[in-house]
Amino acid sequence: MRDDSDVRALQALLTKGWRYLAEPSLTRHQRQEMRNQMKRTEEALRAALARAEMRDRAVLTPLTPRPRPSMRLNLLSDVRVSA
Numbered sequence: 001m002r003d004d005s006d007v008r009a010l011q012a013l014l015t016k017g018w019r020y021l022a023e024p025s026l027t028r029h030q031r032q033e034m035r036n037q038m039k040r041t042e043e044a045l046r047a048a049l050a051r052a053e054m055r056d057r058a059v060l061t062p063l064t065p066r067p068r069p070s071m072r073l074n075l076l077s078d079v080r081v082s083a
Contacts, residue, residue, distance in 0.1 A: 007052060010045040014038060 017038045021031060 004052060006048040007045065010041055010048060013041050014045070017041065 017034055020026070021034055021038075026034075
């Protein structure tokens with residue numbers, strides 16, 4: 001469940017980043033730094049989403065039982081006894 005909280009936190013950071021970029025008082029350097037930070041945050045978000053997806057797949061994938069060996073006896077009805 002840590003991945004879920006990571007995803008939410010990273011999404012919140014990106015939302016704040018976009019709002020920060022909308023401020024007209026930012027310098028060119030500040031905007032560039034924010035965009036770089038947002039790129040790193042997006043990469044971390046993708047990794048957290050991939051981990052969460054793998055975890056969910058592992059939980060949802062049922063374990064398939066191995067087929068039981070057949071205990072049926074094969075009859076030798078096709079074998080002919082020659083006298």
